[in-house]
Amino acid sequence: SAVISQKPSRDICQRGTSLTIQCQVDSQVTMMFWYRQQPGQSLTLIATANQGSEATYESGFVIDKFPISRPNLTFSTLTVSNMSPEDSSIYLCSVAVTDYPGGGTQYFGPGTRLTVL
């Protein structure tokens, strides 16, 4: 299993500013992901955070808007840049633990609730 913490747990920001969200895992993991959950919606995968290389972004998400760092196997950051009210969402970090052949289990952080005014 894996225990994940995120900082901050919530924030209220002004449009045009940027916020960096931190994700810390209690063990070394290879696969780490960032998701967004807009109000009343399901989770949407933003990107896979790769250790030592650039993140892999899903369709509709770009590095300039959501830069991601992954300096080691236990930590990652997601920055939401030049924010607008449409960025108001919960941002979740997750990690995948390969605990059976051909697959794995994902563990999620508690999320960061972002409100942009």
Add this chain to the structure above:
Amino acid sequence: DAKTTQPNSMESNEEEPVHLPCNHSTISGTDYIHWYRQLPSQGPEYVIHGLTSNVNNRMASLAIAEDRKSSTLILHRATLRDAAVYYCILYYNQGGKLIFGQGTELSVKP
């Protein structure tokens, strides 16, 4: 991408069994069927997964159709704490990422 179809919502009475269906008619032979749930104001949590055979764990049972085009998550005795959104997800055996659908919102009445 193989997709899943679930009812938007279901209701159950406390201490009764709940059967949550999921259709995945375009599943490939190597896709695992995963179920996660998201309790209010929390991140999703793993419930169960399977490939071909039915599976049981302390949280639930997973019944998989013989042709693998559908599955059912079974909560044997629903409690109020089981009220959550339940997601049926096909696990892509590349890169570990999960693609979430809309899920089924389960409400449990006392």
